[in-house]
Amino acid sequence: MTKNPEDYTSKDLATDQDVRWCPGCGDYSILKQMQGTLAEAGVAVEDTVFVSGIGCSSRFPYYMNTYGIHSIHGRATAMASGLKAARQDLSVWVITGDGDSLSIGGNHLIHLLRRNFDVNVVLFNNEIYGLTKGQYSPTSPKGQVTKSTPMGSLDHPFNPGALVMGAGSTFVARSMDRDPKHMREILKAASDHKGTSFIEVYQNCHVFNDGAFGVYTDKDSKAMTTIFLKDGEPLVFAGEEKGIRLNGMKPELVSLSDYSKEDLWIHDSSDRYKALMLTEFFDDQSKEDALPRPFGIIYQEDRFRYEEAMQDQIDKAVEVKGEGDLDALIRGGHTWSV
Amino acid sequence: MTKTTEKKRDVVILFAGDSGDGMQLTGSLFSNTSAEYGNDISTFPNFPAEIRAPQGTVAGVSGFKLQFASVDIFTAGDEVDVLVSMNAAALKANLSQLKRGGTIIANTSGFDKKNLRLAKYGDAESPLLDDSLEEYRVIEIDISKMTKEALVDSGLGAKEIERCKNMFVLGFLYWMYNRKLENTEVFIKNKFAKKQQIMDANIKALKAGYYFGDTNETFTSRYEVESASLPEGEYRSIMGNQATALGLIVAAKKAGLDLFYGSYPITPASDILHELARHKNYGVKTFQAEDEIAAVCASIGASFGGAFGVTASSGPGIALKAEAIGLAIMFELPLLVINVQRGGPSTGLPTKTEQSDLMQAIYGRNGEAPMVVIAPHSPSDCFDTIIEAARISIEHMVPVMFLSDGYIANGSEPWKFPSADDIAAIKPKWADSEKSMTDRGYLPYKRDEKLVREWAIPGMKELQHRIGGLEKDDETGNVSYDPENHEKMVKIRQQKVDIVADFVPEMEIEQGEDSGKLLVLGWGSTYGAIMTAVRELIAEGKPVSHAHIRYLNPFPKNLGDVLDRFDKVLIPEINDRQLVHIINSKFLKGALPLSKIQGMPITSKEIREKILETLNES
Numbered sequence: 001m002t003k004n005p006e007d008y009t010s011k012d013l014a015t016d017q018d019v020r021w022c023p024g025c026g027d028y029s030i031l032k033q034m035q036g037t038l039a040e041a042g043v044a045v046e047d048t049v050f051v052s053g054i055g056c057s058s059r060f061p062y063y064m065n066t067y068g069i070h071s072i073h074g075r076a077t078a079m080a081s082g083l084k085a086a087r088q089d090l091s092v093w094v095i096t097g098d099g100d101s102l103s104i105g106g107n108h109l110i111h112l113l114r115r116n117f118d119v120n121v122v123l124f125n126n127e128i129y130g131l132t133k134g135q136y137s138p139t140s141p142k143g144q145v146t147k148s149t150p151m152g153s154l155d156h157p158f159n160p161g162a163l164v165m166g167a168g169s170t171f172v173a174r175s176m177d178r179d180p181k182h183m184r185e186i187l188k189a190a191s192d193h194k195g196t197s198f199i200e201v202y203q204n205c206h207v208f209n210d211g212a213f214g215v216y217t218d219k220d221s222k223a224m225t226t227i228f229l230k231d232g233e234p235l236v237f238a239g240e241e242k243g244i245r246l247n248g249m250k251p252e253l254v255s256l257s258d259y260s261k262e263d264l265w266i267h268d269s270s271d272r273y274k275a276l277m278l279t280e281f282f283d284d285q286s287k288e289d290a291l292p293r294p295f296g297i298i299y300q301e302d303r304f305r306y307e308e309a310m311q312d313q314i315d316k317a318v319e320v321k322g323e324g325d326l327d328a329l330i331r332g333g334h335t336w337s338v
Numbered sequence: 339m340t341k342t343t344e345k346k347r348d349v350v351i352l353f354a355g356d357s358g359d360g361m362q363l364t365g366s367l368f369s370n371t372s373a374e375y376g377n378d379i380s381t382f383p384n385f386p387a388e389i390r391a392p393q394g395t396v397a398g399v400s401g402f403k404l405q406f407a408s409v410d411i412f413t414a415g416d417e418v419d420v421l422v423s424m425n426a427a428a429l430k431a432n433l434s435q436l437k438r439g440g441t442i443i444a445n446t447s448g449f450d451k452k453n454l455r456l457a458k459y460g461d462a463e464s465p466l467l468d469d470s471l472e473e474y475r476v477i478e479i480d481i482s483k484m485t486k487e488a489l490v491d492s493g494l495g496a497k498e499i500e501r502c503k504n505m506f507v508l509g510f511l512y513w514m515y516n517r518k519l520e521n522t523e524v525f526i527k528n529k530f531a532k533k534q535q536i537m538d539a540n541i542k543a544l545k546a547g548y549y550f551g552d553t554n555e556t557f558t559s560r561y562e563v564e565s566a567s568l569p570e571g572e573y574r575s576i577m578g579n580q581a582t583a584l585g586l587i588v589a590a591k592k593a594g595l596d597l598f599y600g601s602y603p604i605t606p607a608s609d610i611l612h613e614l615a616r617h618k619n620y621g622v623k624t625f626q627a628e629d630e631i632a633a634v635c636a637s638i639g640a641s642f643g644g645a646f647g648v649t650a651s652s653g654p655g656i657a658l659k660a661e662a663i664g665l666a667i668m669f670e671l672p673l674l675v676i677n678v679q680r681g682g683p684s685t686g687l688p689t690k691t692e693q694s695d696l697m698q699a700i701y702g703r704n705g706e707a708p709m710v711v712i713a714p715h716s717p718s719d720c721f722d723t724i725i726e727a728a729r730i731s732i733e734h735m736v737p738v739m740f741l742s743d744g745y746i747a748n749g750s751e752p753w754k755f756p757s758a759d760d761i762a763a764i765k766p767k768w769a770d771s772e773k774s775m776t777d778r779g780y781l782p783y784k785r786d787e788k789l790v791r792e793w794a795i796p797g798m799k800e801l802q803h804r805i806g807g808l809e810k811d812d813e814t815g816n817v818s819y820d821p822e823n824h825e826k827m828v829k830i831r832q833q834k835v836d837i838v839a840d841f842v843p844e845m846e847i848e849q850g851e852d853s854g855k856l857l858v859l860g861w862g863s864t865y866g867a868i869m870t871a872v873r874e875l876i877a878e879g880k881p882v883s884h885a886h887i888r889y890l891n892p893f894p895k896n897l898g899d900v901l902d903r904f905d906k907v908l909i910p911e912i913n914d915r916q917l918v919h920i921i922n923s924k925f926l927k928g929a930l931p932l933s934k935i936q937g938m939p940i941t942s943k944e945i946r947e948k949i950l951e952t953l954n955e956s
Contacts, residue, residue: 002799015804017816046799051639054807061804062817067796069642070806072665075635078627082636085625086598086645090796108635111628310623317618324620326588326758335574335755336374338565 008039015065021056026177026203027124031063033180034093034122037187038066041091048091051080053105055097056131056205057124074105077112077121081306084117088307091191094121099129102138102158110167115306116195122187123160123200128209141284146208161279161298164198165272171197172275172299177204178217182228182295189297195305215285216293225285229278229296234264237292244291251277253289275299343516343560348407350415351511353504354432355424355448356393357386357400360504365402366750367508371521373575373752376565377406380866381750382414382939387605387688394456399431408564412716412866414749416941420514422507424448424481426457429465441475443507447482477557479550481506488546492539502543509547516562519544569754576753578746579606581720582676583613587620588721589728590646593764598640600625600633600649605688606744607650607678630658634675638662641671642805644795646732650676653695654685657702664707665807666737667831670783670791672766674731675709676724679743681937690937691744693862694913699739700891700920706828708835710734711891713741715865718753720746723888729764730838735790741890743912745863745939769794769801783815788841789834836892845894850876850883853903856952859929861887861917863939864910870942875949882949887917893924901927908932908952910940 003012013035021027038048048066052058054073061068071079076094084092094112101109101123112119128146129135135148139160143152164172171193175183183201190197202213215221227237227244235244236256243264244251251265268274278298283290318324351368353361362383373379381404391398405415417437423429425448436442444466454462465471466478485503492499505526512519523541530537551557576584590597599622601611615624623645627633630651637647651659656677666673679695681687695702699711710730714723724740731738769792774780782803783791794801803815811818812826849872850857860868865886872884885900887893901907901921907929909918915931922929932948934940 044799045802046797049642049796050804061806064804065802067642067802068804068806069639070804070808071635071638072661072807075631075662078632078635079639079642081627081632082598082600082625082639082647083643084639085623085636086596086640086647087643087796090643107628108632111632310625314618314621314623318621321619324587324617326591329584329587329617329620330755330758331572332574332576334370334374335572336376337572338376338568338570338754 005042005044008045010035010039012045013038013065015063017062019063020059022207024206025056026126026205027057027060029177029180030122030124030183030201030203031060033183033187034064037184037191041188041191043091047089048093049083050093050095051076051083052095053100054131055100055129057095057097057203058100060095074100074103075108077101077105077108080119081112081115081117084119085307085310088311092119094119096121096123098123098125098127098137098139098160102160102163110163113164113196113198114168116168116170116303117307118194118196118305120190120197121199123198124203125160125200126203126205126209127212128205130205130208134208159279159282160200162276162282165276165279165299169198169299170195170301170303171297172279173198173297174200174202174293174295176202176213176217176295186297193300195303221285225290225292227292227294229267229269229294229298231267231269231297234261234266236261236264251281251291253291269297269300272299272301341558341560343562345562345564347409347563348405348411348415349420349515349561349563350403350405350418351420351422352401352403352418352432352435353422353507354399354401354428355422355504356427357389357391357398358393359400359424360501361400361402361424364504364508365404367522367525368511369404369406369750370525370575371512371517372406372563373573374521375517376568377408377563378410378566378568379404379406379750379752380411380414382745383748385689392456394425394427394453396427396431396457399428401428401432406563408566410566410568412869413939413942416943420511422511424503424507426453426459426465430457430459436474438473439475441477442471443477443479443510445481445503445507446478447480479510484546484550485543488543489539492542493535494539498536499539502539505540505543506547506550509544510551513548513551514557514560516560519548568752571754573752573754575750576718576721577609577748577750578714578717578720578742579609579678579748580613581718581753582724582740582742582747583610585721585724586614586648586674586728587617587622588758588761589725589764591620592725592761593646593728593732593766595644595646595732595766596621596623598623598625598637598645598647600627600636600640600647602627602630602633602651602655604630604652604655606680606747607652607655607676609747610650610676610678630655631662634659634662638666638669638671638673641666641673642669642795644793646672646674646728648674648676650678652678652680652688653682653698656695656698660703663709663737664703664705667703667707667709668807668810669805670735670834671793672731672735673737674727674740675737676740676742678747679741687937689744691863691939692912692935692937693743693864694916694935695741696861696890696913696916696920699741706832708832709891710736710738710835710838711741712738712889713862713887714746715862715886715888717746717749717751721753725761730841732764732766733790734788734834734838735767735793736834736838741862743863767792769798771799771801774801778814781813781815783810784813788837789830839889839892839895842889842894844896845885845887845900847900848884848886849873851881852883854883855881855904856883856906856908856949857901857904858882858884858908858910858945858949859887859901859921860884860910861890864912867940867942867945868910871945871949874942875946880949880953882953898925901925901929906930906952908948910934910945910948912940
């Protein structure tokens with residue numbers, strides 16, 4: 001019997017396939033929150049498609065009881081673009097990793113974002129190539145020692161938030177595998193957003209890059225290194241002891257013993273300039289006076305979706321020229337008789 | 339004074355000038371007028387890769403060759419009867435094609451010192467002044483000056499007037515070949531409907547050229563090419579890429595599918611995208627992707643969603659798409675890949691024709707990744723062949739490669755077009771939420787007797803499934819690393835392609851006896867040249883036949899039998915013996931090559947000579 005989407009539980013989103021990630025992988029948490037989110041989203045499983053590329057995270061579609069495409073390395077975003085262009089009615093999710101979407105698939109990611117197809121992209125960032133067993137990725141910090149960089153990586157890492165803002169993303173958010181509640185909120189907001197949603201999830205690969213985000217996820221450091229954004233609220237962290245204020249054009253770390261909350265930067269996810277600045281909160285946390293890493297919805301705007309505009313042009317053409325007639329097409333403009 | 343009219347069976351004209359001289363347009367207009375008059379026509383545009391190559395140089399010469407005839411013809415002709423040379427470089431680049439005794443129409447102002455130097459004539463010596471053109475008939479006209487004089491009152495600037503000189507030449511040739519101006523006048527009026535001055539000037543230049551022939555006493559003879567006895571019916575002129583685009587729209591409608599066309603600009607395939615983009619009122623979705631890979635992937639995504647996904651490119655772009663095509667082979671979804679071949683390898687010769695992607699089409703992917711390959715043989719044949727390619731792809735749930743080439747893509751011919759009702763429906767094999775369900779749940783890779791799986795698309799209840807590029811378990815489609823399952827699936831994917839041969843027509847002999855001494859076996863755009871050469875030789879009593887392969891993978895079932903009925907097989911190709919290798923490895927036939935790899939079509943003369951040589955050897 002087909003269930004109504006309103007009656008779904010997480011189980012209705014799961015498949016009979018054994019989940020094959022390494023025990024303890026951060027991906028399990030994301031899968032669980034995704035299944036929970038979609039159980040509540042009210043969208044039928046048959047109207048939902050998960051599209052992935054290649055990498056550990058890209059096994060994700062096999063574990064979702066929706067339609068799914070496990071495509072080729074880096075191309076999930078391109079495949080999702082075509083799918084969404086052909087089928088506006090579907091809810092489409094792209095599951096990708098830092099290598100898949102920022103290295104081999106970098107081009108397709110930025111073009112998906114600027115076209116603003118109504119697709120949700122979840123980037124599992126673990127700053128390492130896991131499936132190929134431990135090479136540095138485009139988000140690995142410079143100097144990282146891996147199998148392919150025994151003397152340390154020479155690549156300056158991408159700042160994914162800044163990259164996607166530059167590409168014209170209309171929804172930019174960050175979350176982490178160790179904070180399921182927050183992740184659930186963000187997945188829900190992404191699902192509701194009309195246009196491409198980009199969510200970067202800090203995800204721990206405990207086999208090849210254990211603790212890469214420990215400074216943000218561990219209980220004893222989290223309060224000092226993270227800031228959770230909420231629209232209309234001031235940027236406070238460290239148990240409300242610290243905050244960020246805008247000093248002219250610059251963000252400034254201040255103590256709430258010197259300033260009041262009213263003096264602080266009030267988060268406004270519709271403010272593009274502030275969002276650009278927030279994505280630049282990308283300091284190494286070992287640095288003195290490092291700005292905390294923002295989590296939550298950094299930026300959101302409503303902009304036309306490619307697939308809708310494409311359909312509008314078709315409707316307009318039909319309105320002006322009339323529904324296409326095959327014989328008229330074949331005859332063309334000019335004919336003669338023999 | 340009296341002017342005489344001489345009858346001709348066929349005439350080949352080559353309009354040649356700078357890339358900015360409007361030779362392509364001039365040639366097309368002459369073709370349209372002749373087609374409408376009732377001649378059979380065939381055209382061959384030949385232009386440089388640079389949009390505006392250095393003016394006046396040989397590299398910058400753009401040419402448009404056309405043959406029109408009172409009999410049916412299959413090519414734009416080998417040797418040229420009339421060479422229109424708008425400048426010295428145009429003459430230099432094309433003189434070798436001119437028939438002995440042929441006519442040169444030379445624009446004398448294009449032969450000044452500067453032009454001669456740019457065309458690299460030694461010491462800037464004009465070929466019009468020495469005796470190097472003795473064996474030809476040279477008509478010298480200062481076309482630039484005549485045009486200028488005719489348009490002195492037009493109110494246009496010198497540059498705009500200069501641009502009308504192609505109409506003067508066209509007018510003159512209309513006089514020479516007894517053609518009416520109306521068709522071209524209508525064209526000019528439509529094209530410049532909003533630019534009255536330019537419209538008037540072009541028409542005036544056209545008429546000035548015509549009257550110049552009529553009144554000038556130097557020209558005493560005109561020619562007449564009577565209408566051909568083409569089959570009765572209604573005709574239009576069609577180019578290969580245009581026919582391909584129209585065929586795609588028709589095929590999608592006949593299958594009840596939305597057409598999704600993902601493509602990245604590349605010569606010489608882009609015109610298909612341009613043509614499709616004009617027909618949005620047929621529900622066509624065109625998507626200019628960020629690169630070749632995105633173009634094919636978006637099309638695969640669209641097919642997964644239940645649209646008819648099509649992508650197109652030329653050789654270098656097809657190389658980029660190869661991995662994704664392999665994925666579509668694993669997916670077993672409809673996908674049509676169009677390759678308008680050009681000279682390779684790498685960037686090669688973008689605007690020149692070649693058939694050198696045959697091996698790439700049949701073998702060019704990682705792993706065992708067979709796909710159906712099918713090739714049109716003429717501009718209008720693109721229409722039928724692309725519909726056939728679509729039918730196979732949709733009904734058999736397999737990716738299909740359509741191998742056109744630059745010669746076919748840009749060439750044009752009269753087309754006795756069909757009625758839409760005469761084109762058979764294409765039937766997708768849709769899954770059904772209830773009927774497709776088994777006691778083991780939904781099995782996305784369950785097959786029928788043709789090995790075709792059902793097409794279950796998002797939105798169909800209960801049929802959710804996941805497909806991917808990892809090897810899949812037979813029937814369930816789940817990921818499988820089982821060794822025997824892998825071998826089984828590899829064989830199934832091969833059989834799926836092989837089985838297509840049961841659903842396509844058998845090989846027929848185009849002309850000549852069903853058996854005998856020599857079979858000329860062609861594929862793709864060599865059709866016209868082979869037809870012409872073999873027809874002539876059969877008329878001369880030579881034992882030669884012609885067969886042409888449309889289905890390159892799988893081959894028609896009877897191809898081996900057909901080959902066995904001939905002592906020798908000759909395969910003309912615009913590549914280095916690619917089909918020869920495939921035929922010889924498959925049938926151990928010892929087929930002989932006729933290779934030409936110059937970015938130019940093989941001529942019927944070259945084929946004729948090779949046939950005679952081969953017959954004499956035995």
